[in-house]
Amino acid sequence: MIITQKKPAEELLAMLEGVTKVAIVGCGQCASACQTGGEKEIAEMKTFLEEHGMEVVGTVLPDECCHKLLMKRELKALKDSGAEAIVGMSCGDGVQTVADNMLIPVYPANNTMFLGQVERVGMFNEYCHMCGDCVLGSTGGVCPITKCAKSLVNGPCGGQKNGKCEVNPENDCAWILIYKRLEALGQLDKLGQTRPDKGYAGVAYPRHINLREKKS
Amino acid sequence: MSVLQKAIESGEFAVTAEMAPPKGTDFSEQLAAARLLEGKVHAVNVTDMQSACLKASSLGLCVHLKQAGLEPILQITGRDRSRMAIMGDVLSAASFGIDTVLALTGDHPAVGDCKDSKPVYDLDSVGILRMLSNMEASGADCGGNPLSGGAPRLFKGAAVTPVYDPRPLQINKLRQKVEAGARYIQTQGVFDLEQLEGFLEDVAKAGINVPIMAGIIPLKSAGMARFMNENVPGIAVPEEMLARLDAAAAEGKEKGVKGLPAKLGMEMAAQMIAEIRGKKLCPGVHIMAIGAEKNVPAILDMAGVHILP
Ligand code: SF4
Ligand code: SF4
Numbered sequence: 001m002i003i004t005q006k007k008p009a010e011e012l013l014a015m016l017e018g019v020t021k022v023a024i025v026g027c028g029q030c031a032s033a034c035q036t037g038g039e040k041e042i043a044e045m046k047t048f049l050e051e052h053g054m055e056v057v058g059t060v061l062p063d064e065c066c067h068k069l070l071m072k073r074e075l076k077a078l079k080d081s082g083a084e085a086i087v088g089m090s091c092g093d094g095v096q097t098v099a100d101n102m103l104i105p106v107y108p109a110n111n112t113m114f115l116g117q118v119e120r121v122g123m124f125n126e127y128c129h130m131c132g133d134c135v136l137g138s139t140g141g142v143c144p145i146t147k148c149a150k151s152l153v154n155g156p157c158g159g160q161k162n163g164k165c166e167v168n169p170e171n172d173c174a175w176i177l178i179y180k181r182l183e184a185l186g187q188l189d190k191l192g193q194t195r196p197d198k199g200y201a202g203v204a205y206p207r208h209i210n211l212r213e214k215k216s
Numbered sequence: 217m218s219v220l221q222k223a224i225e226s227g228e229f230a231v232t233a234e235m236a237p238p239k240g241t242d243f244s245e246q247l248a249a250a251r252l253l254e255g256k257v258h259a260v261n262v263t264d265m266q267s268a269c270l271k272a273s274s275l276g277l278c279v280h281l282k283q284a285g286l287e288p289i290l291q292i293t294g295r296d297r298s299r300m301a302i303m304g305d306v307l308s309a310a311s312f313g314i315d316t317v318l319a320l321t322g323d324h325p326a327v328g329d330c331k332d333s334k335p336v337y338d339l340d341s342v343g344i345l346r347m348l349s350n351m352e353a354s355g356a357d358c359g360g361n362p363l364s365g366g367a368p369r370l371f372k373g374a375a376v377t378p379v380y381d382p383r384p385l386q387i388n389k390l391r392q393k394v395e396a397g398a399r400y401i402q403t404q405g406v407f408d409l410e411q412l413e414g415f416l417e418d419v420a421k422a423g424i425n426v427p428i429m430a431g432i433i434p435l436k437s438a439g440m441a442r443f444m445n446e447n448v449p450g451i452a453v454p455e456e457m458l459a460r461l462d463a464a465a466a467e468g469k470e471k472g473v474k475g476l477p478a479k480l481g482m483e484m485a486a487q488m489i490a491e492i493r494g495k496k497l498c499p500g501v502h503i504m505a506i507g508a509e510k511n512v513p514a515i516l517d518m519a520g521v522h523i524l525p
Binding site: 151153157176 | 338346380395449
């Protein structure tokens with residue numbers, strides 16, 4: 001899931017300076033789960049914007065905000081609303097997808113933080129950096145790119161103290177987690193496998209995938 | 217050929233010291249220390265913004281030392297430089313005759329004094345060694361393009377932390393470093409030779425064959441030792457040493473003499489060096505005096521270690 005957090009209210013108000021009519025677009029997926037763009041948050045945002053002298057001329061809560069064609073349909077509701085700007089209560093992808101469909105400013109209400117796990121309601125942990133070449137198969141299912149603060153793929157640095165990472169002692173050292181997990185799985189031999197350097201040529205962004213492209 | 221390589225390969229007890237570049241442009245203190253180290257050590261590691269604290273670059277002090285007649289070891293971390301920048305620095309270093317390097321992953325900027333700096337880690341210690349080995353084998357750069365005049369020959373090293381739990385994880389990384397081209401290893405500061413011996417036995421059992429130089433940190437006081445125990449990964453000064461340093465401080469207070477703990481620290485360092493050499497535990501030592509480089513010759517004298525001219 002894409003984990004989002006609410007921006008400070010003042011930051012949003014600064015973006016909306018001079019706007020009198022505004023619309024709100026939330027997201028039924030990740031942002032709802034993150035309590036940053038669901039039904040309740042949209043209602044709260046509406047009240048907040050009205051308290052600050054704006055007229056909320058429409059609210060939309062699509063199933064998912066990052067789907068261009070779906071959003072084209074959903075946003076029709078705002079076409080003649082008179083909105084001068086939209087407050088996007090989704091991840092950055094959703095905000096841009098709204099902007100792709102509407103030629104008025106779309107202002108993000110959230111900061112997009114990471115791709116993570118929902119541990120329980122309101123608790124999220126960063127789990128994957130979308131590196132484009134997953135190594136979980138040889139690391140016991142623990143991601144060294146994300147859970148090691150230096151994204152080390154060849155084993156640990158010397159910086160752990162009592163199993164905790166030098167960068168943030170609240171985090172376990174990823175490589176000790178990997179070691180313990182491989183040990184428990186009876187796969188310690190995988191520790192010895194050399195990982196060829198993947199380089200960064202393959203991750204120049206923005207990337208695109210087209211399943212419809214004809215195979216040459 | 218690298219002076220350190222020659223010493224190690226000839227079977228001479230190898231000695232290296234360590235120095236940090238200044239936080240500024242005045243290198244005179246480093247050069248003064250260098251004059252004292254001349255003829256006493258085979259080579260001098262120059263740190264690459266250790267603890268992620270900003271200093272003049274390692275390459276700069278390496279060039280100064282080389283021009284002053286010492287053999288510098290260029291420490292390279294992956295923290296601040298991409299593979300291109302690392303290779304560029306190594307080529308520049310080689311043009312000054314600097315042919316000995318030590319590859320490290322590098323402390324994270326978050327623990328240093330320029331916290332906003334972007335952590336790079338394009339390559340870790342293993343990746344740096346591998347890249348340089350490939351360069352030497354192929355005569356080509358990190359993109360596979362030929363280097364004019366071919367690649368420099370380097371004596372490449374790496375570091376290891378003997379006090380590490382789980383030990384197999386550390387030994388596995390050591391094996392990867394050696395496979396990637398490390399021809400010598402320097403350890404984190406050791407204080408317990410039995411512990412070191414056990415570690416070295418496990419390294420041998422793992423079939424890893426590489427000269428491992430024991431890291432020696434002359435302690436200045438019990439306070440410094442306790443601080444390192446708390447804060448520096450891989451450092452474990454035993455209680456017995458702490459007690460002796462405390463006693464030295466008490467004695468100094470009583471007699472009104474300053475510097476007794478530091479003097480004891482030097483003696484303990486010398487004792488360890490002599491024992492490491494006497495028992496043939498390691499083929500050499502790496503002395504990290506942390507600003508007190510001027511004491512290194514005296515420590516070596518006390519240990520009875522004199523390098524061949
Ligand atoms: S290795 Fe880690 S960052 Fe890369 S795809 Fe797998 S989980 Fe994601
Ligand atoms: S302590 Fe562990 S998790 Fe932290 S940077 Fe080092 S190897 Fe990575």
